[in-house]
Structure formats: structure tokens, C-alpha cells
Amino acid sequence: MWRYRSxxxxxxxxxxxxxxxxxxxxxxxxxxxxxxSPGAPGSEPERQIRSTVDWSETATYGEHIWFDTNVSxxxxxxxxxxxVAKMLQKxxxxxxxxxxKIVVHTPCIGQLEKINFRCKPSFRESGSRNVREPTFVRxxxxxxxxxxxxxxxxxxxxxxKFTFHSKEIVAISCSWCKQAYHNKVSCFMIQQIEExxxxxxxxxxxxxxxxxxxxxxxxxxLKVSKKKKRTSxxxxxxxxxxxxxxxxxFIIKPTPSPLMKPLLxxxxxKSGGNQGSKIIQSFLWYLNPRQVFDLSQGGPKEALEMYRKxxxxxxxxxxxxxxxxxxxxxxDQLRLKPPPPVAILPLGTGNDLARxxxxxxxxxxxxxxxxxxxxxxxxxxxxxxxxxxxxPNLEAGPDDRDxxxxxxxxxxxxxxxxxxxxxxHVTLEFHESREANPxxxxxxxxxxxxxxxxxxxxxxxxxxxxxxxxIRVVCDGTDLTPKIQDLKPQCIVFLxxxxxxxxxxxxxxxxxxxxxxxxRHDDGYLEVIGFTMTSLAALQVGGHGERLTQCREVVLTxxxxxxxxxxxxxxxxxxxxxxxxxxxxxxxxxxAKRRSSVPLHSDQQPVPEQLRIQLxxxxxxxxxxxxYDKEQLKEASVPLGTVVVPGDSDLELCRTHIERLQxxxxxxxxxxxxxxxxxxxxxxxxxxxxxxxxxxIDRAQEHLNYVTEIAQDELYVLDPELLGTPARPALExxxxxxxxxxxxxxxxxxxxxxxxxxxxGEGLIEAAESNDFCKFQELHRAxxxxxxxxxxxxxxxxxxxxxxxxEIVRYLLDHAPTEIIDAVEENGETSLHxxxxxRQRTICHYIVEAxxxxxxxxxxxxxxxxxxxxxxxxxxxxxLENRQHYQMIQREDxxxxx
Numbered sequence: 001m002w003r004y005r006s007x008x009x010x011x012x013x014x015x016x017x018x019x020x021x022x023x024x025x026x027x028x029x030x031x032x033x034x035x036x037s038p039g040a041p042g043s044e045p046e047r048q049i050r051s052t053v054d055w056s057e058t059a060t061y062g063e064h065i066w067f068d069t070n071v072s073x074x075x076x077x078x079x080x081x082x083x084v085a086k087m088l089q090k091x092x093x094x095x096x097x098x099x100x101k102i103v104v105h106t107p108c109i110g111q112l113e114k115i116n117f118r119c120k121p122s123f124r125e126s127g128s129r130n131v132r133e134p135t136f137v138r139x140x141x142x143x144x145x146x147x148x149x150x151x152x153x154x155x156x157x158x159x160x161k162f163t164f165h166s167k168e169i170v171a172i173s174c175s176w177c178k179q180a181y182h183n184k185v186s187c188f189m190i191q192q193i194e195e196x197x198x199x200x201x202x203x204x205x206x207x208x209x210x211x212x213x214x215x216x217x218x219x220x221x222l223k224v225s226k227k228k229k230r231t232s233x234x235x236x237x238x239x240x241x242x243x244x245x246x247x248x249x250f251i252i253k254p255t256p257s258p259l260m261k262p263l264l265x266x267x268x269x270k271s272g273g274n275q276g277s278k279i280i281q282s283f284l285w286y287l288n289p290r291q292v293f294d295l296s297q298g299g300p301k302e303a304l305e306m307y308r309k310x311x312x313x314x315x316x317x318x319x320x321x322x323x324x325x326x327x328x329x330x331x332d333q334l335r336l337k338p339p340p341p342v343a344i345l346p347l348g349t350g351n352d353l354a355r356x357x358x359x360x361x362x363x364x365x366x367x368x369x370x371x372x373x374x375x376x377x378x379x380x381x382x383x384x385x386x387x388x389x390x391x392p393n394l395e396a397g398p399d400d401r402d403x404x405x406x407x408x409x410x411x412x413x414x415x416x417x418x419x420x421x422x423x424x425h426v427t428l429e430f431h432e433s434r435e436a437n438p439x440x441x442x443x444x445x446x447x448x449x450x451x452x453x454x455x456x457x458x459x460x461x462x463x464x465x466x467x468x469x470x471i472r473v474v475c476d477g478t479d480l481t482p483k484i485q486d487l488k489p490q491c492i493v494f495l496x497x498x499x500x501x502x503x504x505x506x507x508x509x510x511x512x513x514x515x516x517x518x519x520r521h522d523d524g525y526l527e528v529i530g531f532t533m534t535s536l537a538a539l540q541v542g543g544h545g546e547r548l549t550q551c552r553e554v555v556l557t558x559x560x561x562x563x564x565x566x567x568x569x570x571x572x573x574x575x576x577x578x579x580x581x582x583x584x585x586x587x588x589x590x591x592a593k594r595r596s597s598v599p600l601h602s603d604q605q606p607v608p609e610q611l612r613i614q615l616x617x618x619x620x621x622x623x624x625x626x627x628y629d630k631e632q633l634k635e636a637s638v639p640l641g642t643v644v645v646p647g648d649s650d651l652e653l654c655r656t657h658i659e660r661l662q663x664x665x666x667x668x669x670x671x672x673x674x675x676x677x678x679x680x681x682x683x684x685x686x687x688x689x690x691x692x693x694x695x696x697i698d699r700a701q702e703h704l705n706y707v708t709e710i711a712q713d714e715l716y717v718l719d720p721e722l723l724g725t726p727a728r729p730a731l732e733x734x735x736x737x738x739x740x741x742x743x744x745x746x747x748x749x750x751x752x753x754x755x756x757x758x759x760x761g762e763g764l765i766e767a768a769e770s771n772d773f774c775k776f777q778e779l780h781r782a783x784x785x786x787x788x789x790x791x792x793x794x795x796x797x798x799x800x801x802x803x804x805x806x807e808i809v810r811y812l813l814d815h816a817p818t819e820i821i822d823a824v825e826e827n828g829e830t831s832l833h834x835x836x837x838x839r840q841r842t843i844c845h846y847i848v849e850a851x852x853x854x855x856x857x858x859x860x861x862x863x864x865x866x867x868x869x870x871x872x873x874x875x876x877x878x879x880l881e882n883r884q885h886y887q888m889i890q891r892e893d894x895x896x897x898x
Contacts, residue, residue: 053289057249062118069096077102082111098284100175120175122290123212136196137208139174147171152179153187202372205263207291211254256311265292266300268319271347279318282368300330313340320348328586343375343589352416352499358591360698378589382522387583388412396559396575405561410569421467421491424563428570470559475551489530497521508544525550554580593704611647613715615640620720628693640677651685651702680721688716768799773807786816793825801834809843813850821852828859836868841876854884
């Protein structure tokens with residue numbers, strides 16, 4: 001068996017030719033003999049730590065992209081021999097590479113050169129030496145001490161070995177394709193280093209590093225000896241424009257393929273709180289780092305220019321609707337032929353355009369892998385874009401001038417809407433207040449409260465009640481002013497898409513407007529809608545405004561300064577004449593409705609006419625703690641009853657059936673609800689079919705998902721207003737006994753309820769306290785309840801730990817329900833807290849391996865690791881810290897299942 005470690009050299013078989021050459025070309029450079037041992041810490045110049053991709057001519061081949069991490073533990077990727085932190089014997093900060101997922105101490109980053117380990121290469125060098133290089137991508141192999149999934153060779157899972165002295169590497173995985181193998185010669189052969197990499201499940205959207213070449217800087221013409229050559233160079237350069245003549249360090253030479261849809265990802269880190277920065281790290285892991293761009297580092301223009309010749313290019317805009325508009329305007333400037341379609345990952349607050357194209361109202365926790373699949377499978381559609389031209393109204397008198405007004409609109413094009421009146425005034429007040437005091441607007445709840453307060457005060461003041469007296473609206477040559485004066489609206493909206501104001505539908509639902517054509521975002525028509533205060537209030541509960549007309553051109557004349565907003569960007573516009581006309585159509589990606597889990601009619605298993613599904617509720621508290629542990633989350637869920645739905649129903653239809661069930665209405669044969677269990681109005685569906693976790697489904701995307709896609713026999717829903725797990729129903733089906741388990745005992749009073757403790761209960765506690773394993777086993781087989789508690793709430797596991805009884809602890813972990821593991825007594829201590837405080841290493845190991853939480857705190861706020869530290873058992877504390885590190889990694893989804 002080969003034991004690959006980054007701090008030693010494996011014994012290579014003699015028959016493998018050119019082993020060192022193969023290693024040098026692969027990601028396992030650290031298998032080569034190490035350089036001389038490092039000197040004293042701090043003897044070398046400090047290396048720059050990069051957190052962004054380097055596009056300069058001095059970019060380092062295989063450079064890591066570092067982010068701060070809270071991952072704890074003793075293990076540093078450079079190994080003990082080169083670990084500077086170990087030499088200094090003190091705690092230091094850690095960094096994680098987003099592209100290859102290794103974790104090192106910050107002072108140890110420079111030591112990666114000692115073991116010759118580089119990140120996955122994101123480009124290739126140009127020049128004569130690289131002409132004969134293969135055009136395929138090589139694997140980038142990385143050692144893993146923890147790996148999810150199964151070995152690609154033998155199909156067995158990876159055993160996680162976290163014991164007191166274990167530093168064993170369990171797997172070798174490729175950070176490109178995510179394939180993983182056991183760290184032994186029978187599974188991972190050295191010949192596999194030379195194999196080409198497939199780039200994994202998302203190969204169609206990954207831009208291979210072989211497409212990206214670092215160019216050599218052209219020779220200075222002043223150094224050319226012959227005057228003729230110098231003149232011809234200058235003449236040739238003079239024919240190029242300033243952009244074409246400028247030398248760039250990197251060039252793109254794509255190899256077109258009809259099956260590929262290369263993707264550029266633009267992330268606005270300012271959108272959606274801190275979601276943007278987290279999303280960047282995920283995309284750097286799944287894709288080539290040179291196809292992921294941070295919009296705060298210069299905008300999208302240079303990236304789009306660089307990749308303009310890539311065939312079938314697609315774009316993913318991660319941000320709000322303003323971010324999407326920024327990218328679309330940049331595409332207009334560059335005039336790419338054909339323009340690449342743009343998909344959306346909504347990170348903003350309103351996200352009306354994202355809702356229209358089925359991308360939802362906001363990003364929650366959907367796996368990035370699924371998002372990439374949606375972008376690849378999405379349908380290409382068109383989106384109308386509208387020009388706005390504002391000119392001063394010279395007919396307005398001097399009395400109508402406003403010193404605080406401007407003659408220019410914030411944007412000259414809109415994708416969603418243009419509005420004036422009440423809504424624009426409220427938005428303008430919010431923006432001005434936020435610019436004056438940005439520290440007061442750091443939470444979405446506070447922002448919504450400010451909006452509500454501003455809207456109420458504006459309503460009382462009636463600042464927009466005379467709007468109709470100061471405007472003139474002409475649509476396609478028809479003057480709508482008399483109609484508007486009769487309606488007396490306080491807000492007028494020129495709408496391009498069906499959604500407005502964070503998901504509302506101001507034009508009404510498709511079946512509501514029989515006098516007009518159906519609303520579309522690609523028909524070249526605008527919808528003109530007027531709102532009174534009554535209709536604005538009804539908008540949030542499913543109402544709509546007054547439909548005025550559908551038109552292709554608008555001439556809007558204002559006689560005084562009026563608040564307006566363009567796609568959410570407000571200003572107070574002076575008296576003006578505004579012309580609205582179709583500009584062009586943008587190419588977008590619409591998220592497609594998927595039926596991947598529903599059998600086709602040609603299959604042997606046709607779609608059933610009806611599905612009987614058990615409905616279960618998950619609390620927000622349990623979801624936040626356990627959503628990376630599917631089994632525990634399933635155990636923590638509460639049954640709500642049985643729902644009967646059509647076999648081909650989507651989640652939107654399923655929601656109506658669930659609401660009927662909650663209201664006590666009949667829902668098909670045999671459908672029933674558990675009495676006393678009700679959902680709050682803001683519940684949402686959970687997808688329980690992914691490999692290792694649950695994730696929420698946005699309500700705006702329910703029509704895109706079928707019930708059979710997210711559930712099998714049980715359908716899980718999340719109730720955000722349920723903070724803790726409620727008590728389970730009094731009557732539940734008893735667990736079926738195992739082959740060696742005794743029959744379930746009859747219900748008996750619990751000691752913590754003040755009743756007299758039954759004799760078997762007294763005997764079990766006495767046997768646990770006296771470490772009498774035979775008597776304890778005998779009493780349990782006679783019907784003793786393993787979930788007994790004493791008057792202080794201590795379980796049998798607490799008593800066994802206090803007595804140091806290893807056999808009884810093992811017996812309880814094997815036979816008692818899993819709830820006993822993290823059960824707490826009256827002082828908030830779990831059995832693991834007690835074992836750590838008593839320095840019982842073996843018992844701690846048993847309880848941890850059984851699945852105990854290492855993040856749980858007692859009433860003093862201490863975790864088990866901190867209890868071990870207070871007991872001055874540093875080795876036990878280190879072990880618990882490593883296991884806590886493992887649980888945190890699971891929650892961060894650091895590794896991807898193969």
C-alpha cells in the first residue's frame with residue numbers, strides 16, 4: 001500500500017518509466033523529493049498572499065487564491081516537517097485556497113514551494129516550448145484527510161480517521177473533475193497521473209486552461225537595428241485602434257465544440273449582504289478561476305472583450321437587477337455578434353427580472369452545482385430593452401423650477417420599468433437617507449421599516465396626489481391625459497416585465513386582462529399602469545393597478561419637478577419631455593422546468609395517477625443546525641399528515657393541496673392531517689433528494705419543480721416562524737425492534753415528571769452507577785427503558801459516563817435511541833461534556849463516533865473541547881477540536897461528493 005503524504009517521498013515502483021517527469025506535469029508535484037529543509041521562520045521575504053486572480057504579465061503559474069477560514073485543527077497541508085506554526089508553537093490564522101480546497105497556516109503559505117505544490121493551473125504558457133504540449137487538461141491531484149463519496153476504482157466509501165494521533169491521508173482527489181481514489185496502490189496507480197482529465201460533471205461550461213495563453217510582450221521596435229523594419233512596425237501599428245494596438249498579457253484561443261457552452265461568471269460582492277463573496281469561492285472551486293470575475297475589481301468590460309470570440313458563450317450575472325443591467329449595457333457597447341445569453345443568480349433584494357426569467361426572488365442555499373446545471377440547460381429567450389431620452393421642458397415657467405432637481409435621468413435605458421410619483425418619491429427618500437447615514441441601513445428589516453415609515457408619512461402629506469395635474473402622457477399618438485386626470489393616480493408605471501416591487505404583478509394575472517393582449521417581455525410593447533393609494537396597498541395582497549394601455553412609444557411631458565425612478569435608481573427630475581422607445585432586445589437565459597426525476601411514458605414505470613406522500617415539517621432552528629446532516633434532520637422533523645396529489649403535479653399545485661389539508665378540507669382518499677400541527681403562512685418546500693443535504697426552494701420557482709423531483713416517500717417543508725422543535729405527537733408508531741433488541745416496553749411514568757420511579761428504572765440507574773454491565777443488560781432485556789431520566793434530568797448515559805463504565809456506554813450507544821447522545825441534564829451538560837471534564841478519552845471517542853454534536857454548549861457556554869481544556873487534558877482537547885473541525889467542514893460543504 002502506498003501512503004502518499006506531502007511531507008515524505010513514497011516508494012515508487014521501478015517499472016514505472018519517467019515517474020519524476022510525470023509527477024512534475026501533474027498536480028502531485030509534492031511527490032517529488034523535497035527541497036532542503038527550511039531555515040528559521042522569517043528568514044525569507046514575505047510572499048504576497050493573493051485573494052484574486054492575477055491577470056498581469058507577472059502572474060504565477062499555479063498560484064493559489066487564498067481566503068480567510070475559521071477551520072480549526074492541527075493539520076496543515078505542508079505537513080509537520082515544514083509547518084512554521086508548529087515550529088513557533090503558537091496559534092496562528094489559517095487560509096483556504098478556493099480553487100483546490102487546501103488549508104494551511106498563513107505563515108506556511110511560502111512553504112508550499114518547499115514541497116513543490118501548486119494550485120490547479122488556470123492557463124498555459126505560449127512559445128515554442130509549448131507547441132508540442134498536449135491540448136488536453138491533466139488531473140490536479142490533491143491529498144485529502146477527509147473525503148465524501150466513494151472511490152472511483154473500488155466503489156467503497158472513504159473511512160474518516162480522526163483519532164488522537166492519526167494524520168492519515170484517506171484519499172487523493174482531482175480538483176478539476178472531483179474524482180477521488182483511496183490512498184493505496186490498489187486504487188490509485190501512478191499511471192493515472194498522465195491520464196487526461198474530463199473536467200467533471202460541468203465540463204460543458206468549464207473553460208479549459210488550454211484555451212487561455214499567456215502572451216509574450218512584443219519586442220520594442222526601437223531595438224530593431226534596421227530602419228526599414230522599424231518603419232514597417234510603426235506603420236502596421238498605426239492602422240490599429242487604441243484598443244487593438246494595446247498589448248494584453250493573456251489571449252483566448254478557443255477550440256469550438258457544439259457540445260460546449262462556456263460560461264463567464266460575474267459576481268457583485270455588494271449584492272445580498274455577504275453572499276457575493278461566498279459565491280465567488282464556490283465558483284472558483286467548480287470552474288476555472290479565470291472565468292470567474294469580481295465586479296468590484298473593474299467591471300465586466302475587459303473580461304467580455306477578452307472572451308468575445310468564444311463560441312456558444314454564456315454569462316451568469318450574480319447580483320441584483322442593477323448588476324444585470326450593467327452587464328447588458330456593457331454588451332451593447334461592445335456589440336458582440338451574436339450577443340451571449342445572460343442567466344441570473346439573484347443576490348439583490350427585489351430581483352423582479354430574475355423572477356420573470358424563473359431564477360427566483362433570491363439565493364438561499366441551492367448548491368452551486370445545480371445552478372451550473374440550470375444555466376447549461378436553460379432556454380434562450382429575448383428581453384425588450386427601452387431607451388429613455390429626457391430633454392428640458394422649455395414651456396415650464398420659472399415658478400416650476402426646483403433647485404434640488406436634475407435635468408438628467410440616472411439611466412438612459414431600462415429593462416424592468418420606469419415610474420414616477422409616489423413609489424419613486426419613497427425610493428428617493430430612502431436613497432438620500434442611506435447616503436447621508438449608511439451605518440443606519442445595514443439590515444434588510446431596518447430598511448423595510450424605513451420604507452414603510454416613509455410611505456406612511458408621504459401618504460399623510462399627499463405629496464403625489466396632484467400628479468395628474470402636472471403631466472401629459474401620449475402613447476402611440478393617443479393622448480391618455482384625460483383618462484389619467486379622471487383616475488387621479490399617485491403613481492404611474494411603464495412596465496416591461498410582469499413583475500414589479502419585489503414580485504408583485506401590477507398588470508394582474510394572465511387570466512385577468514381580457515381587454516388586452518397577454519403580457520410578454522419580448523413583444524415590443526410596454527404596459528402602462530396607474531395606481532391610486534388603494535390599489536398600491538392592494539398590490540401586496542394580489543391586487544393590481546388600473547390598466548391604461550399597451551404601446552410601443554411614449555411621450556411623457558412634466559410641468560414641474562417630479563420624483564422618478566429607472567429600474568430602482570431614483571432622482572428628482574426637473575420639468576422635462578421624456579421619450580420612451582424600443583432600443584433593442586437582449587438575449588437571456590430562462591430557467592427551464594425540469595422533469596429529471598419523473599419517468600417518461602416509454603419507461604416501464606409510468607407516472608402514477610396519484611401520489612400519497614407523508615408531509616413533515618422542519619423548524620428553522622433544526623434546519624440551520626442540521627441541514628448538512630440529512631439523517632438527523634429527518635429525525636428532528638415533525639409529521640403533519642398525508643397528502644394526496646396528482647403524480648405529475650408541480651410544487652405550486654402541491655401547495656394548494658397542502659393548504660387544503662391544513663384547513664381540514666378533504667384531499668383525496670385517505671388524506672389526513674395530524675391534529676394540532678399547523679404551518680405558518682411563510683413555509684417553503686425543501687429538496688431532500690440531493691446527495692448529502694437539504695436546501696430550500698424559492699416560492700417563485702415552485703412552478704418549475706415537480707413533487708417527484710424533491711421527494712420520494714416523504715415531503716419536507718421548512719417553517720421559518722417555528723424557531724424550535726415542537727413536542728412530538730403523543731401517539732407515534734413504535735420503532736420496530738432489531739434482531740437482538742428486546743420487545744418495546746409498555747409506557748410508564750418518567751421520573752422527571754414527579755412520579756415514583758419504577759423498580760426497573762431504579763435498577764438500571766444503580767447498575768449504571770455501579771458499573772454492573774451484566775445486571776444492566778439483564779434489566780434492559782426484561783423491559784427496562786433506556787431513555788429513563790432521574791430527578792435532575794440525567795439519562796442513563798450520564799450515569800454511565802460518571803461511573804466510567806465503557807461497556808454500558810457502548811451498550812447504550814448501540815441500543816438506545818439516538819436522542820440520548822445529545823440529551824442534556826438540568827445544567828445543560830451532555831454526556832460528552834461530562835466525559836471531557838472527567839478526561840475519559842475512550843468514552844469521548846465512543847460518543848463522538850456515535851454522532852454527538854461538538855458545537856453544543858452547556859449553561860456556561862462551554863463546548864466539550866473547552867471542558868477538556870479546563871480539565872487540562874490538551875491531547876483530548878486537540879482530538880475534540882479536530883472532530884469539531886470535521887463537523888464544521890461538513891456544514892461549510894468544503895468538499896464535493898464524487
